[in-house]
Amino acid sequence: TGLIFAIYMLGQKEKLVDGMTRLIYGFTEKRKANKIMKVATLTNKTFSKFISGQCVEAVILGTIIFVVCLLCGFPYALLIGVLTAVTALIPIFGALIACVVGAILIAITNPLQALIFVLVFVIIQQIEGNVIYPKVVGKSVGLSPLWTLLAITVGGNLFGVLGMLICLPLASVVYSLLRENVNKKLEKK
Numbered sequence: 001t002g003l004i005f006a007i008y009m010l011g012q013k014e015k016l017v018d019g020m021t022r023l024i025y026g027f028t029e030k031r032k033a034n035k036i037m038k039v040a041t042l043t044n045k046t047f048s049k050f051i052s053g054q055c056v057e058a059v060i061l062g063t064i065i066f067v068v069c070l071l072c073g074f075p076y077a078l079l080i081g082v083l084t085a086v087t088a089l090i091p092i093f094g095a096l097i098a099c100v101v102g103a104i105l106i107a108i109t110n111p112l113q114a115l116i117f118v119l120v121f122v123i124i125q126q127i128e129g130n131v132i133y134p135k136v137v138g139k140s141v142g143l144s145p146l147w148t149l150l151a152i153t154v155g156g157n158l159f160g161v162l163g164m165l166i167c168l169p170l171a172s173v174v175y176s177l178l179r180e181n182v183n184k185k186l187e188k189k
Contacts, residue, residue, distance in 0.1 A: 043173050046141050050169040053140025058088035060136065061128050065098075068124060074117055076105045095125050141172035 009016065020040075025033045062085025069077035080102040087094035099121045107114035130149075138148030148168060155167025 039173070039177065042176055043169070046169045046172045046176070049140045049142075050137065050172070053137040054089060056140070057128075057133055057136045058085045060132060061085060061088045061124075064124055064128070065102075065121070068120055069102075069117070072113075072116065072120065074106050074113055075109050076102070080105065095121075099125075137168065141169055143168070143172050143175060147171060147175065 021037065024036050028036065062081045062083075065084040066077055066081025069080055074080070080098070083101055084095075084098040087098040090097065099118060102121065103114045103118050106117050131145075134145035134148040134152075138145050141148075143151065151168045151171035152164050155163030155165075155171075157163070159167070
């Protein structure tokens with residue numbers, strides 16, 4: 001049901017945006033409506049950049065896994081790289097799925113290589129999660145790696161997987177609005 005609902009919403013997004021805009025301007029004074037629309041536009045841009053950053057990060061991870069598998073002589077390097085890129089879009093469990101499936105594929109031909117693959121995968125995943133992800137996705141939403149890691153950690157601890165997905169873009173929106181207000185106050189002084 002959720003998927004069907006999402007398809008209908010995407011199909012009628014222009015009508016929905018127009019209706020919401022009219023509703024906001026119809027029931028609030030113009031100054032407040034302008035502020036609401038500004039925040040809504042910023043939120044929309046931030047979430048769009050977040051999704052594109054997630055996709056770029058998934059491609060980077062899949063490429064790294066592919067290259068490392070090739071260099072180590074693991075079988076099915078391309079398949080495992082593509083699988084990793086696709087499953088990297090699934091928070092928390094995506095990497096686990098890619099690692100398990102990759103290890104099973106490699107174990108079919110060489111069980112020892114499968115163990116080495118798991119070790120290499122875990123190392124790459126740690127580097128990706130703590131270095132690459134904060135830089136790529138944080139940059140896409142306009143946050144430094146420090147604030148990116150903080151937003152993901154707090155969001156994940158408070159709200160689980162959903163918090164990890166939503167808190168980073170929301171932190172970026174709050175950061176942008178706060179920065180803008182601070183700059184306005186400093187200009188007045």
